[in-house]
Amino acid sequence: MTFKFPTAYTILFLLIALVAAGTWLVPAGQYDRIQSEALGKEIPVPGTYQQVDSNPQGVVDVFLAPIAGFYDPDSYEAAAIDVALFVIIIGGFLGVVKKTGAIDTAISREMVTLKGHEKWMIPILMALFAVGGTTYGMAEESLAFYALLIPVMIAVGYDAVVVVGIILLGAGIGTLGSTINPFATVIAANAADIPFTQGIGLRFFILFSGWLACVIYVMRYAAKVRANPELSIVADHRADIEAQFGKKTDAESVEKLTIAQKIVLVIFALTFAVMIWGVSSQGWWMAKMGALFIASAILIGFVTRMGEKTFTEVFIDGARDLLGVAIIIGIARGIVVIMDAGHMTDTILHLGEDTLSGLSSVVFINAMFGIEILMSFFVPSSSGLAVLSMPIMAPLADFSGVGRELVVTAFQSANGLVNLFNPTFAVVMGGLAIAKVPYERWLRFVWPLLLILCVIIMGGLSVVALSA
Template sequence: MSDYPQTTENNHKPTSSRFPTAYSILFALIILMAALTWIMPAGQYSKAMNEALGKESPVPGTYLTVDAQPQGLVDVMLAPIAGFYDPSSYVANAIDVSLFVLVIGGFLGVVNATGAVNTGIERAIVNLKGREKWIIPALMALFALGGTTYGMAEETLAFYPLLIPVMIAAGYDAVTGVAIIMLGAGIGVFGSTINPFSTAIASNAAGIPFTQGMVLRLVILGLSWLIAVLFVMRYAARVKEDPSRSVVADRKTLNEAYFLKRHDAARTESLTRQQSIILIVFGATFAVMIWGVSSQGWWMAKMSALFLGSSIVISFIGWLGEKKMTAAFVDGARDLLGVALVIGLARGIVVIMDNGMITHTILHYFEGKISGMSSVAYVNAMFGTEALLSFIVPSTSGLAVLSMPILAPLSDFAGVGRDLAVTAFQTSIGITNLIAPTYAVVVGGLAIGRVPYERWLVFVWPLLVLLIALSCATLSIAPLL
């Protein structure tokens, strides 16, 4: 889940953004929060054991001012380091989550080294030849599965050169190919269930197991997938019937010349028995994780051990050998090193706020703002707030650990379950990550598909309206049930 644009295939590079990286933004926020400790009054809530959470939480109405603890330059430099392990932090330590992220990256690196996922999708395309319209729901389901389980994002860039020629050859356009991949994986993130980079990290920061709220998220995932599939299929049918209705109609000749010359080069290997077994193990790993968390009390350490063990099993099945397996694991972990680092950096903000005694002051301010707000109004206000923040902090995990420690406790004051706060977070950022120009997956995918950013906005805005309506409706109904 890198925060930086990446070089894509065929030497095409995503459009560079003038916007700062998530690292710079988060470090600037550390400095800002340190400055606020010199200005804002320090304060503290009394805490009491919350039986539902199994930990202490602030008691509404008990806020008192205390002596100021202004944070200086040394504190600012120590904050990102302390964010990983500071036992005094209001948020749980980040080191266990960061290690889990690195192990997940290594696991995905080993799976990708076997070619099982790539070949599985290629075979699906070949088997549906002549019935290409069914590629849309089939592949959007597969990409959504990747998005909802492990936050599939940058991994999708490899599929654009493979899928877009197939869709153009079938009479559709490049936007259709881009939409299948970007919206498919994006819908999975929007309706995350066990995604470690969205639901798991946000739940961890909120102080709850990520299995809480699973039923609602499954409903959102199913409905949003259906809406997105119908949206893309309707657009694809219109383009096939009348190519002039394509949002990139003026680029049709150029796109066909560019992509179709590579169409015959698309790989069509058969899915081997080894790769079939690997895909079964891949899916079973996530199933075991759900079982372990929901019924055995597993958390980051045991989940990390599970994915490490699965990596070893998959490497044996795929006959990768010791050197190739370790290289693939290290390379995969390296790809997600930025995510692991941004977790500690973002939690450094909370360290500064806690040490400067302004965390509860901010909570107190918002407690006053929402004291007369209904639960329905609160979850919708949170949805809008997170959507705006995600444009500024384009890292899903970074925003989760930045906002959840503040907004999740406010849910207690509003009478809303923290799991609903997590759902509001993930749906809001799932929508903005479909269009944010600061997000590498968006600019990268559009660059490979040769789809101008403004044309993508023209195409996708009706779907965004539908997804926002779905989010607001489900978030509004849930507190009333």
């Protein structure tokens, strides 16, 4: 019997069980916390760590964790439910758009225009996603672009892994090299008590060099797959992917777009443009983005005279297609629920505080990078990890002759790097689920690039630390 790597659902559930087992072994502890007016959240107070009564998580807690991952059952605060609902709404919206045939026809027409130059779509799109990552931490909202780009890349002879590379690596490298991202750089700098513009030169270097490394890596893979489709790491899944997203089209038999289809494409593009504007400048989150996509779907239904019954059916069918993705998002959040309930998070933070005391500048900043990598597995949220770790870690830089801005850069680089493959990060597991790329195949694809990015980041941190 051949071994088959487990699905994302099984991997995440096993991680929940593993973390729950850890709550029986890892000492429970907590920092005292004070309310920060600047951040609007409670932050840990350095030097106040103390052990507390343990709260080991049992079998019942393991099964409750995925449910609690969607919402806090005590306070009903939103956790992953807003993201999960957004993904389901996106599915419905895309189902309506797909029914019009506008996307398929436009893709086919575009292939005729770009024939021979399709490879330049990769660096251009990755640059656009990187801009979203570095300016406002583009993450969950990137999930909406998978179903748009997968048919395009399949039509030119690439595979779904290329699309994951463009979106996940593009937005991810932007977040890794955040320059003005309010959810990573600004929050972390505020918590470290420094202006967020300090250290921006190194962050620009990491952003550009990391983007270049990602572009070259994805383009080489894309060229290899296009020349020989059997070399695709998801070659055995190609039929399933094509069945859902469409097959390569014969350019000679392409029909022209109707007026209604052209209007649909305009609405489609404007919807994404408005979403990006709302998130980046108006503080929108999942509820308002979801409302936008519902409104756009209804508008498309009117424009194409789809009819109420047909509209409802295609919207529900599209939502059903992404239901599995929504479930994955809740399960991933369940890992963090177990960590917090078992009082493990502060213990890991305290271990980092003890480890870093008294180290030389270069050793300190690289050790800081390593500790933030470890913590990012358990706290994938950049804003959450910034609020949790920076009040403790940033002051330690003063004793090692390192600027606090370098600690902020180490934090955001580590968090961004881990979130390119982190199974506890809903954006990773959700994107792979939409693209039908198994998690272990993504790891096989991305691990050499992760090593390259590590060298770039650690080299930059070390050079700046030495010159301080």
